[in-house]
Amino acid sequence: MLRQSGSHVIMKRGSKGCVIPKHSVVKTETLAGILRQANISADEFINVL
Numbered sequence: 001m002l003r004q005s006g007s008h009v010i011m012k013r014g015s016k017g018c019v020i021p022k023h024s025v026v027k028t029e030t031l032a033g034i035l036r037q038a039n040i041s042a043d044e045f046i047n048v049l
């Protein structure tokens with residue numbers, strides 16, 4: 001985690017950064033956008049879970 005601003009967390013992976021909402025439920029479209037920003041495939045994400 002790079003920093004937090006209100007209900008959003010700013011994270012950095014390598015040279016790319018993304019803003020992640022800190023909510024208990026995140027919409028599918030929002031999650032897909034976060035994964036695209038972080039350059040992580042859905043399979044990679046699921047394997048980490």
